[in-house]
Amino acid sequence: MLALNGLNGPGFGPIDARVASGSCLAVMGASGSGKTRLLRAIADLDPAAGNCLLNDTPRASLPATEWRRRVAYVPAEPGWWAATAIEHFLDAAMCRELADRLGVEEAALGRPIEELSTGERQRLALVRALQFEPEALLLDEPTGPLDARTTELVEGEIRDQMRRGACVILVTHERAQTERLGADVCTIVAGRFDSPVNEAG
Amino acid sequence: MASYVTLGYGDIALAAILLCVNAALSAVMQLGLGKRIVISAVRMVVQLTTVGLVLKALFVVQSPWLTVLVIAVMIGFAGYEAYARQDQHFTGLWSWGLGVLSMAVAALLVTALALGTAIRPDPWYHPQYAIPLLGMVLGNTLTGVSLGLERLLASTTQKRSAIEARLLTGAPMQTALKGCVREAMRAGMIPTINAMAATGVVALPGMMTGQILAGVEPVDAVKYQLLIMFLIAGGTGIGLTAAVLGGARLLSDDRHRLRLDRLTLRRGG
Numbered sequence A: 001m002l003a004l005n006g007l008n009g010p011g012f013g014p015i016d017a018r019v020a021s022g023s024c025l026a027v028m029g030a031s032g033s034g035k036t037r038l039l040r041a042i043a044d045l046d047p048a049a050g051n052c053l054l055n056d057t058p059r060a061s062l063p064a065t066e067w068r069r070r071v072a073y074v075p076a077e078p079g080w081w082a083a084t085a086i087e088h089f090l091d092a093a094m095c096r097e098l099a100d101r102l103g104v105e106e107a108a109l110g111r112p113i114e115e116l117s118t119g120e121r122q123r124l125a126l127v128r129a130l131q132f133e134p135e136a137l138l139l140d141e142p143t144g145p146l147d148a149r150t151t152e153l154v155e156g157e158i159r160d161q162m163r164r165g166a167c168v169i170l171v172t173h174e175r176a177q178t179e180r181l182g183a184d185v186c187t188i189v190a191g192r193f194d195s196p197v198n199e200a201g
Numbered sequence B: 001m002a003s004y005v006t007l008g009y010g011d012i013a014l015a016a017i018l019l020c021v022n023a024a025l026s027a028v029m030q031l032g033l034g035k036r037i038v039i040s041a042v043r044m045v046v047q048l049t050t051v052g053l054v055l056k057a058l059f060v061v062q063s064p065w066l067t068v069l070v071i072a073v074m075i076g077f078a079g080y081e082a083y084a085r086q087d088q089h090f091t092g093l094w095s096w097g098l099g100v101l102s103m104a105v106a107a108l109l110v111t112a113l114a115l116g117t118a119i120r121p122d123p124w125y126h127p128q129y130a131i132p133l134l135g136m137v138l139g140n141t142l143t144g145v146s147l148g149l150e151r152l153l154a155s156t157t158q159k160r161s162a163i164e165a166r167l168l169t170g171a172p173m174q175t176a177l178k179g180c181v182r183e184a185m186r187a188g189m190i191p192t193i194n195a196m197a198a199t200g201v202v203a204l205p206g207m208m209t210g211q212i213l214a215g216v217e218p219v220d221a222v223k224y225q226l227l228i229m230f231l232i233a234g235g236t237g238i239g240l241t242a243a244v245l246g247g248a249r250l251l252s253d254d255r256h257r258l259r260l261d262r263l264t265l266r267r268g269g
Helices: A035-042 A064-070 A092-101 A106-110 A118-130 A148-164 A175-180 B009-016 B018-028 B034-061 B064-084 B094-119 B127-158 B160-168 B173-198 B206-213 B218-250
Strands: A002-009 A012-019 A024-028 A049-054 A071-074 A136-140 A167-171 A184-189 B088-090 B263-265
Touching: A002 A035, A012 A024, A012 A035, A012 A049, A012 A167, A024 A035, A024 A175, A035 A071, A035 A136, A035 A167, A064 A071, A064 B160, A071 A118, A071 B160, A092 A106, A092 A118, A092 A148, A106 A118, A118 A148, A118 B160, A136 A148, A148 A167, A148 A175, B009 B018, B018 B034, B034 B064, B034 B127, B064 B094, B064 B127, B088 B094, B088 B127, B094 B127, B094 B218, B127 B160, B127 B173, B127 B218, B160 B173, B173 B218, B206 B218
Parallel strands: A024 A167, A024 A184, A071 A136, A136 A167
Antiparallel strands: A002 A012, A002 A049, B088 B263
């Protein structure tokens, strides 16, 4: 379970939420409402007050490097530090298989990053995050640049991850997607959830 | 002893007429540099004359405290200059503190080394040696530190998403910043390396030329120049390393975050 207790930073919060293992919380809201800032704060990329807990372990008690592997954030516009995608993976065979499941052809893994389509890059960034088998996934518009067929593949993978026990926080603009994933939906307005989520749980 | 032709003020005034050529060029080609030429020339005359008078007084007094004071003022100016050359700054005290600290450490260390081993003036703080040496090292360290810091800040800003992508795979900040740090070190180091290769072939170093004009044996002047070049190379290396590694540290925190919020961008200029 991923729990957010009064998480707040510049432009968002305080936010309380609980996402149980195997479930998905979809965050919707207008551009600039603080969705990305929230995900960045959970991944510990930006300083924020309040607390995050993963299976009751407070974030502060884990090294940031370990936290980011277990709570994996995939930005809407992921960055790349090496020339080709394959250089970003630890276990090339495993990642090839994952990429194949997401409909990325094998040749793309060895091509220069700039020559890949936005959709290919988006899916390869998901592969990069999944290679650590994270317990929580923070996905910022994971199907934004995808067509219907590849969207289906990515949603299938997200469902597989949930079945594996991962908790997912998903930023999306598509109401239908939240239904396909069986997600709890909350709307973020001016950096705050407009209704408390699962506060009882 | 050394024999040299003493210059009169009239001779210098004659040479200053050459500046009129530049001024005329600026007017004819509409370069808009007229004002700057005048201001820079006046600054040069005033600054150098002042330095000459200060050094003359220092040599007479030979007080260690006065020498230290002059050294502190020189480091302060170098720090300001390093600050003024950057478009991006750290917020708060580190905006100028980082440059001052790394240059001061490097220049003092290297100068002390030269005074303690190669030159051994008596007394050791004799301003005739300490101040010109420090000035040479400081000036060149300044170039290395400014270039290195500028490159570090520019490349981390520019490569932000790549650095954060690496952090997101659980890499520590040292790994994520490695490329930027290396790039910055190279940028700061290269002018010194190039200067060593070109010296004597493309350009005669000003200090060596000065000593020769003052009647020093060319081979002795060359030895001084070699000493200075090694000091400069060492000082630049130390100052650059301190500035770049210190900068990289300021750009990150204990949770391995990239803290670009600790930078401010100066607009215009």
